[in-house]
Amino acid sequence: MIGQNIKDLKYSEQEIVKKRNAIRNKFMLKSENVSTGNIKCMSNQDIKILFDLYDEEFFKSYFRDNFKESITFSLSTRMTTAAGKTMYSRKIKLLEEIEKTYEIRMGIKFFFQYYKVERDKIVSGINTKDSLEAFQIVFEHELCHLIEFHLYSESSCKKRRFKTMVNDIFAHTEVHHQLPSQKEIISLDYGFKIGQNVCFARENKKYSGFIYKINKRATVMVKDKKGTYKDGEGNTYSKWYVNFEQLV
Numbered sequence: 629m630i631g632q633n634i635k636d637l638k639y640s641e642q643e644i645v646k647k648r649n650a651i652r653n654k655f656m657l658k659s660e661n662v663s664t665g666n667i668k669c670m671s672n673q674d675i676k677i678l679f680d681l682y683d684e685e686f687f688k689s690y691f692r693d694n695f696k697e698s699i700t701f702s703l704s705t706r707m708t709t710a711a712g713k714t715m716y717s718r719k720i721k722l723l724e725e726i727e728k729t730y731e732i733r734m735g736i737k738f739f740f741q742y743y744k745v746e747r748d749k750i751v752s753g754i755n756t757k758d759s760l761e762a763f764q765i766v767f768e769h770e771l772c773h774l775i776e777f778h779l780y781s782e783s784s785c786k787k788r789r790f791k792t793m794v795n796d797i798f799a800h801t802e803v804h805h806q807l808p809s810q811k812e813i814i815s816l817d818y819g820f821k822i823g824q825n826v827c828f829a830r831e832n833k834k835y836s837g838f839i840y841k842i843n844k845r846a847t848v849m850v851k852d853k854k855g856t857y858k859d860g861e862g863n864t865y866s867k868w869y870v871n872f873e874q875l876v
């Protein structure tokens with residue numbers, strides 16, 4: 629198979645489900661870390677194993693046989709919005725030789741936290757049954773970014789070209805995920821919501837305000853005449869970062 633043809637691959641939904649399942653079963657046999665659908669541990673090597681399986685099942689070993697550029701696979705615990713990310717860079721060298729490198733990075737926390745919230749976890753329009761299936765579908769999305777970068781040196785999942793390809797090859801109907809985020813888990817654990825009135829103490833003084841943002845800590849806006857933040861009604865506020873345990 630030649631490069632340009634890879635984007636024109638098209639499978640029926642039935643074929644896709646069969647291939648995805650075949651990959652899942654082979655992966656659980658080959659991986660040293662994952663033996664069930666519940667991911668508890670993963671290494672960069674696991675992503676390489678998954679990549680080779682996808683290449684064989686979906687891409688007719690195109691990458692093994694034709695792709696001579698370098699791809700790195702990595703796991704990140706710091707990704708908070710995207711569950712996967714594909715990066716591409718070009719280095720132009722002497723004699724106009726161009727060196728292209730690619731990296732697929734997976735936000736592993738999303739998959740470790742998969743079971744922390746009880747609700748449907750839809751990824752790319754597919755209602756996933758476990759964290760391994762969610763991982764595969766995010767990875768499939770990233771594979772389409774890789775193909776676009778490879779063929780066109782640019783990629784966007786907001787554009788029609790990407791949406792068509794990801795639907796033809798993997799039957800994805802959307803380009804985003806609804807996996808539990810750190811924010812959702814924290815606010816569920818503590819029962820706090822944005823906009824909620826809260827109190828906290830600092831150096832023996834009590835403050836009250838409202839939750840403006842939720843991250844690892846809550847951002848609380850406290851009415852303060854000397855504050856530098858203003859709302860539409862002219863009230864001024866100071867901004868505080870407070871651990872959830874300290875809020876009441």
Ligand SMILES: [Zn+2]
Nearest residue numbers: 769773785803
């Ligand atoms: Zn994307």
